[in-house]
Amino acid sequence: MADFFINPAFLAGAAAAALPVIIHLLSRRRYNRVRWAAMEFLLRAYKKTHRRLRMENLLVLLLRVAAVALLAAALARPVAKQASALAEIGEKNRMVFLVVDNSYSMNLRKGGGSPFENAKRMAGGLLGTLKPGSDSVSLILASSMTEAVFAEPTPDVDRVREEAGNMTASKGVTDLRPAISMILEMMENPQVSAAPNKSVYILTDMQRSAWTTRGAAGEGEGTIETLLGRLAAGVDSVNVLDAGVEPVDNCAVTSFEADDRIIGVEKPASFTVTIENFGSARAEDLNVEFIVDGSPRGNKPVSVDPRSTASVNFSAMFAQPGPHGLTVQLTSDNLPEDNARHLAVSVREHLDVLLVDGEPFEEGEKGFFSSETAYLKLALMPSDEGGEPARSGIIRPESKSYFEVTADTNFSRYQVVVLANEGRLVTSDFEVVEALESFVKGGGALLIFLGDRIKPEDYNSRLWREGEGILPLKLSQITTGRETRYSMRPMSFAHPVFAVFGDVEIRKLVTAPYTAAFFGTSEEGMQAGTSVAARFDDESESAAIAEKALGHGRIMMFTSTCDREWTKLPANFVFLPIVHEMVYYLASEAAAGRNVGVGGTIQKILTQHEFSENVSVVLPSGGRTALDPPRKLGNNRFGIAYGPVDQTGFYEIRIEGAKTVSDLFGVNVDPQESNLARMTEEELRLAFPPQARGKLAFQGASSGQARQEVSGGAEFWRHLLVIVIIFLALETILAQRFGNYAR
Amino acid sequence: MPDYQKYLDPRTLNKISKLELKARLIVEGFVSGLHKSPYHGYSVEFAEHREYVPGDEIKHIDWKVYGRTDRYYIKEFEEETNLISYILLDVSESMEYGSGGEVTKLAYGSYVAASLAYLILRQQDSVGLGLFNNAIESFVPPSSHPSRLKHVIHEIESARPAKKTDIGIILHDMAERMGKRGLVVLISDLFDDVRKVLFGLRHLRHKKHEVILFHVLDPFEVSFPFQRMTLFEGLEEYPELLADPKALRKAYIEEVGSFTAELRKGCIRDNIDYVQITTDTLLDVALAEYLATRMSGRRRKGAAG
Structure with a gap:
C-alpha cells in the first residue's frame, strides 16, 4: 500500500480513468443510421450475444479504466513504508x-x-x-x-x-x-x-x-x-x-611518535610509526614514506599480519630550531584518511633551566658543593665529555640566588624553573609567586626541591593555598629516620621519569635507601591533576615525588633535598638520569597540545613581547584565516585558540608583529575509526x-x-507500470478474442 | 453493333431509366455473349412425317409432300406448345434495401424479372407476372403475345415496396391459381419463415411446376461489413437496434449462413433450382440459370415422354 506519493500532482491523472467510460458512452451516441432489411437475423444474433457482449465489454472497459488509473498512480510514484x-x-x-x-x-x-x-x-x-x-x-x-x-x-x-x-x-x-x-x-x-x-x-x-x-x-x-x-x-x-x-581490509597508521621527548638541533632524533592491519589478510610489502617539512626523507617496507601491528622507525636531524612538521604516509588503500599521520615537533636549540638557589652558601660545605644547586647543575650539565651527546648539549642550566630573582625576572625565557630549598623569596615576595604561577599556567614547568629553609606553614599558605596553588601537596612535619635511611619506591617504572630504568639491577640502585629526612605531606583533599609518582618506605608511605598539572604547565616536587643534606641520592649516579628525565618530562609537557585529534582545539600561549593583534591560521588545505586578537590570560600571558579543527595535516598559527612568530600543530584522525x-x-x-x-x-x-x-519506504511504480502493461496487453488480447477488432 | 454486354452490370443498368430498354439491353448483351443462340428453332423444331388419318387437322398436311407423292402426310413438330413461365417478384418493404444507395434488391429483382420476360417472349413462350408482399398485389396472366411485355414491365415499374413478406401463403395461393403446369421463377430475399417458404415451394412442385428460386441479397446482408456503431432501423415493422456491428458480425453471419443453408437444403430435397445472387452480380447469371433450367426441364420431360 502506498503511504506517500512523491509526485502527488500526477494523481489527478487518475481522473483520466474516466476516459474509457466517456469514450464508450460517446461512441454509443455517435452512430450511423441504416435502414436494415435483414433485421430478423440481426435481432437473433443480438439476442444470442448481447449478454456475453455486455460482460466482455465490461471486462475490457474495466481493464482500460484500471490501466489508466494505475498509470496515473505509477506516475505519482507511490512509496510504501516498510x-x-x-x-x-x-x-x-x-x-x-x-x-x-x-x-x-x-x-x-x-x-x-x-x-x-x-x-x-x-x-x-x-x-x-x-x-x-x-x-x-x-x-x-x-x-x-x-x-x-x-x-x-x-x-x-x-x-x-x-x-x-x-x-x-x-x-x-x-x-x-x-x-x-x-x-x-x-x-x-x-x-x-x-x-x-x-x-x-x-x-x-x-x-x-x-x-x-x-x-x-x-x-x-x-x-x-x-x-x-x-x-x-x-x-x-x-x-x-x-x-x-x-x-574491506584496511591498514592504518595508528601512531606516530617521537622517541625522545625533547628534540635538539643537530641531534639525531628517532621516531616510531605503528601500522595496524585491521583486515583478515596479511598486508604484504606496504610502503611507509617519511616526510619531513614537506620533503621525502625515506621509505621503508613493512608487512603486517592480520589483526596485528608492526612498527617502523625513522630518524631525522634538524638543522633549524623551531616547529617542524613530520608526516608518514602509508601505501594508499580503500580508506585513505587513515593512511597518513602528522606530527608537529618543536626542535630546541637549548632547554633553558633556571635554578633558584635557596641556600647559595651552605655552612660547613666547601667550594663547589657549598651551593644548594651544585649537584643539580652538575647533573644537568655534566662536564664529563663522555656524556650522552644527544641530550647533554641541550640543557642549559642557569643558577641564580634567591635574592637575584624578582617578579621582573623573565621566567618565560626558561622552559623549567627549579626551586631548590627556597624558603625566603616565595614567602616574602607575593609577586614572584604570582609570576611563577602565571609561568606554569602558560605552559612552563616548575620543579621544587625542599629542605631545611622551608617553613611548611608559609609554603602551605602561599604555595599550596588549599590545593589552588603551585605546590602539589600540603606539607606537614619533617620526617627523620636518624638511624635508618628510607628508600624511594616509584609507583610505576612506566612513569616517564623512571622509564629509563628498564634493567632490574639498575632499578635496585633507584630504590636503594638514600634518604634520611623528608617533608611529610598530607594527601587529604588532593585535587584532580595531582598525583604521586614515588613514595618512601616509611610507615605512612609518604610521598617522595608528587606532581600537579596547572594550566598548560606542570609542577613536580621532591619532598627531600637536592643536595646531600637530607639524602645521599644526589651523590649517586642515578641522580643524573632522574633529574634529566624530570626536566625532559616537565619540558615536554609544555609542548603537549601541539598534536591534537580532529575535533580538538589548537592553542598557543604568547608572552607579552610576542603579542600582536595580527594573528592568522594557515590551514592544511592552504587557506588562511585571520583570527581574533589573542585573549589575555593573566600576567604577561595571552592565548590564541582555534578549533574545532576539521582537517588533517598541519595548522600553522602566525603572529605577525615586530617579529613574526609561528607555530605548527599536527592534526590527525582518530585511528579507532580505522577498524x-x-x-x-x-x-x-x-x-x-x-x-x-x-x-x-x-x-x-x-x-x-x-x-x-x-x-x-519502497517505491513501487515499476510494479504498477508492469501491471499497466499486462492490463493493456490483456485488453488487446481480449478485444481481439471478443471480435471487437475482427475484420 | 453496340456492346450490349456492359449492360449485364446492374450498376451500369441502373443509369438507364426505362425498364423495357433495360430488359432489351440485358438480353441482347446476354445473347451476344453466347457462342450459339440457344433458343434457335427449338419451339418449331420438325420431328417426323406420318400419314394422315381422318381426324387430323387439315392445316397440318404437308402439301409439298402431297405434290411429290400424291399422299397426305402430316408434319409433326416436337413440343410445339408454349412454355408457360410465371415470374413472382417480391415487392415487400425489405426488398427496398440497397447498400450504399446503389441498386436495391427490388431494382435488381425488377431487372431480372423484366429481362426474363423479354427473353421468354422472344422465344415465343408465355409469361405471367405476380407481384406480392403479404398478398398478391398484382397479377398479369400468362400470354405469349409480344404485347405482354409492355404489361409486365408496366406492372413492375408501378410496384411500390410495402408491407411484410408472407411468401408461404403467396406460394400456396399461386400454386392453386396457376392452372397449366409451367415454370415458376421466384425472385425474393425470402426474409420469412424458412419452413413456410419451403412448404409453399413444395406445394408448387407438387403441382408439377418447375421452380427457379432467385434468392436476392444485398452484399452487405451477406458480409455485414459495418464498422461503426450503427442504429439499424428495421424494415417490415421490425424494431430499431443500436449495436456495435463488429461485435455482432460473427453471430449475424452465422444466422444468415444457417438460413441460406436450410433453404438450399430444402430446395435440393424438392428438386428446386436455388440461386443465391447478390445485387452486385452480373445479370447474365440469372438469365443463364433460366436457360439451363429451361433446357434441363425439356430433357427431363423428354426422358419422361
Missing part, C-alpha cells in the same frame, strides 16, 4: 529526524561508491517521500564532528534536500551520542514532543564502534545504550539504514536496551535494490 507502515496509513504529518553518519570511515571507497554516497542517496530518497509544508525534518551529521544542518525540524523539506545533497563526510570518528543527545534536547521542546508520527532514521556504515560505549564507563546517562533507550521512548520508530559496504568491523543486525538489536528493541527497524544493505529503495 514493516509497520500499514499502521500509519492516514496519518498526515510526519516528523523525521535524519541522522547521517559522517565519520571518515563513510568515505571508504569500494567499487564505484562509498557508504557516504549511499547514505546521501538514501537520504535523498527518504526526503523525497516527505511532503513539504506538512512534514518536517531535521538533519544531523553525526560523528565526533557532529554538525546539525537543521537541528530543529523544519517543514522546508526542499531546502533540507538541497543541503543533504551537499553533505560531505568529516574527518571525525563515529559517535552517535552527540547527535542523539541533540535530538533528545529538541524533544524537550513541547512542540516537538507533542508532534505525532516521529521517526528517527540513522544512516550509517554500521561500524561497530558507533554502537559500543566508548570512554563513557560510569557515565550512565551518556552511554549509547541509555541514549538509544531514551530516544526510542520518545519517538515512534528508530530506523537504522545500512549504507555501508561489505568489510571497519561491522555490526550484524542481531548485534544492533542487542545494542538497544530491551524495552526499546520493538521500535528498531533495520534495513540492511544486502541487496542493491534495497539500498535504492530505502527511504523508509
Whole structure:
C-alpha cells in the first residue's frame, strides 16, 4: 500500500480513468443510421450475444479504466513504508529526524561508491517521500564532528534536500551520542514532543564502534545504550539504514611518535610509526614514506599480519630550531584518511633551566658543593665529555640566588624553573609567586626541591593555598629516620621519569635507601591533576615525588633535598638520569597540545613581547584565516585558540608583529575509526536496551535494490507500470478474442 | 453493333431509366455473349412425317409432300406448345434495401424479372407476372403475345415496396391459381419463415411446376461489413437496434449462413433450382440459370415422354 506519493500532482491523472467510460458512452451516441432489411437475423444474433457482449465489454472497459488509473498512480510514484507502515496509513504529518553518519570511515571507497554516497542517496530518497509544508525534518551529521544542518525540524523539506545533497563526510570518528543527545534536547521542546508520527532514521556504515560505549564507563546517562533507550521512548520508530559496504581490509597508521621527548638541533632524533592491519589478510610489502617539512626523507617496507601491528622507525636531524612538521604516509588503500599521520615537533636549540638557589652558601660545605644547586647543575650539565651527546648539549642550566630573582625576572625565557630549598623569596615576595604561577599556567614547568629553609606553614599558605596553588601537596612535619635511611619506591617504572630504568639491577640502585629526612605531606583533599609518582618506605608511605598539572604547565616536587643534606641520592649516579628525565618530562609537557585529534582545539600561549593583534591560521588545505586578537590570560600571558579543527595535516598559527612568530600543530584522525568491523543486525538489536528493541527497524544493505529503495519506504511504480502493461496487453488480447477488432 | 454486354452490370443498368430498354439491353448483351443462340428453332423444331388419318387437322398436311407423292402426310413438330413461365417478384418493404444507395434488391429483382420476360417472349413462350408482399398485389396472366411485355414491365415499374413478406401463403395461393403446369421463377430475399417458404415451394412442385428460386441479397446482408456503431432501423415493422456491428458480425453471419443453408437444403430435397445472387452480380447469371433450367426441364420431360 502506498503511504506517500512523491509526485502527488500526477494523481489527478487518475481522473483520466474516466476516459474509457466517456469514450464508450460517446461512441454509443455517435452512430450511423441504416435502414436494415435483414433485421430478423440481426435481432437473433443480438439476442444470442448481447449478454456475453455486455460482460466482455465490461471486462475490457474495466481493464482500460484500471490501466489508466494505475498509470496515473505509477506516475505519482507511490512509496510504501516498510514493516509497520500499514499502521500509519492516514496519518498526515510526519516528523523525521535524519541522522547521517559522517565519520571518515563513510568515505571508504569500494567499487564505484562509498557508504557516504549511499547514505546521501538514501537520504535523498527518504526526503523525497516527505511532503513539504506538512512534514518536517531535521538533519544531523553525526560523528565526533557532529554538525546539525537543521537541528530543529523544519517543514522546508526542499531546502533540507538541497543541503543533504551537499553533505560531505568529516574527518571525525563515529559517535552517535552527540547527535542523539541533540535530538533528545529538541524533544524537550513541547512542540516537538507533542508532534505525532516521529521517526528517527540513522544512516550509517554500521561500524561497530558507533554502537559500543566508548570512554563513557560510569557515565550512565551518556552511554549509547541509555541514549538509544531514551530516544526510542520518545519517538515512534528508530530506523537504522545500512549504507555501508561489505568489510574491506584496511591498514592504518595508528601512531606516530617521537622517541625522545625533547628534540635538539643537530641531534639525531628517532621516531616510531605503528601500522595496524585491521583486515583478515596479511598486508604484504606496504610502503611507509617519511616526510619531513614537506620533503621525502625515506621509505621503508613493512608487512603486517592480520589483526596485528608492526612498527617502523625513522630518524631525522634538524638543522633549524623551531616547529617542524613530520608526516608518514602509508601505501594508499580503500580508506585513505587513515593512511597518513602528522606530527608537529618543536626542535630546541637549548632547554633553558633556571635554578633558584635557596641556600647559595651552605655552612660547613666547601667550594663547589657549598651551593644548594651544585649537584643539580652538575647533573644537568655534566662536564664529563663522555656524556650522552644527544641530550647533554641541550640543557642549559642557569643558577641564580634567591635574592637575584624578582617578579621582573623573565621566567618565560626558561622552559623549567627549579626551586631548590627556597624558603625566603616565595614567602616574602607575593609577586614572584604570582609570576611563577602565571609561568606554569602558560605552559612552563616548575620543579621544587625542599629542605631545611622551608617553613611548611608559609609554603602551605602561599604555595599550596588549599590545593589552588603551585605546590602539589600540603606539607606537614619533617620526617627523620636518624638511624635508618628510607628508600624511594616509584609507583610505576612506566612513569616517564623512571622509564629509563628498564634493567632490574639498575632499578635496585633507584630504590636503594638514600634518604634520611623528608617533608611529610598530607594527601587529604588532593585535587584532580595531582598525583604521586614515588613514595618512601616509611610507615605512612609518604610521598617522595608528587606532581600537579596547572594550566598548560606542570609542577613536580621532591619532598627531600637536592643536595646531600637530607639524602645521599644526589651523590649517586642515578641522580643524573632522574633529574634529566624530570626536566625532559616537565619540558615536554609544555609542548603537549601541539598534536591534537580532529575535533580538538589548537592553542598557543604568547608572552607579552610576542603579542600582536595580527594573528592568522594557515590551514592544511592552504587557506588562511585571520583570527581574533589573542585573549589575555593573566600576567604577561595571552592565548590564541582555534578549533574545532576539521582537517588533517598541519595548522600553522602566525603572529605577525615586530617579529613574526609561528607555530605548527599536527592534526590527525582518530585511528579507532580505522577498524571497519561491522555490526550484524542481531548485534544492533542487542545494542538497544530491551524495552526499546520493538521500535528498531533495520534495513540492511544486502541487496542493491534495497539500498535504492530505502527511504523508509519502497517505491513501487515499476510494479504498477508492469501491471499497466499486462492490463493493456490483456485488453488487446481480449478485444481481439471478443471480435471487437475482427475484420 | 453496340456492346450490349456492359449492360449485364446492374450498376451500369441502373443509369438507364426505362425498364423495357433495360430488359432489351440485358438480353441482347446476354445473347451476344453466347457462342450459339440457344433458343434457335427449338419451339418449331420438325420431328417426323406420318400419314394422315381422318381426324387430323387439315392445316397440318404437308402439301409439298402431297405434290411429290400424291399422299397426305402430316408434319409433326416436337413440343410445339408454349412454355408457360410465371415470374413472382417480391415487392415487400425489405426488398427496398440497397447498400450504399446503389441498386436495391427490388431494382435488381425488377431487372431480372423484366429481362426474363423479354427473353421468354422472344422465344415465343408465355409469361405471367405476380407481384406480392403479404398478398398478391398484382397479377398479369400468362400470354405469349409480344404485347405482354409492355404489361409486365408496366406492372413492375408501378410496384411500390410495402408491407411484410408472407411468401408461404403467396406460394400456396399461386400454386392453386396457376392452372397449366409451367415454370415458376421466384425472385425474393425470402426474409420469412424458412419452413413456410419451403412448404409453399413444395406445394408448387407438387403441382408439377418447375421452380427457379432467385434468392436476392444485398452484399452487405451477406458480409455485414459495418464498422461503426450503427442504429439499424428495421424494415417490415421490425424494431430499431443500436449495436456495435463488429461485435455482432460473427453471430449475424452465422444466422444468415444457417438460413441460406436450410433453404438450399430444402430446395435440393424438392428438386428446386436455388440461386443465391447478390445485387452486385452480373445479370447474365440469372438469365443463364433460366436457360439451363429451361433446357434441363425439356430433357427431363423428354426422358419422361
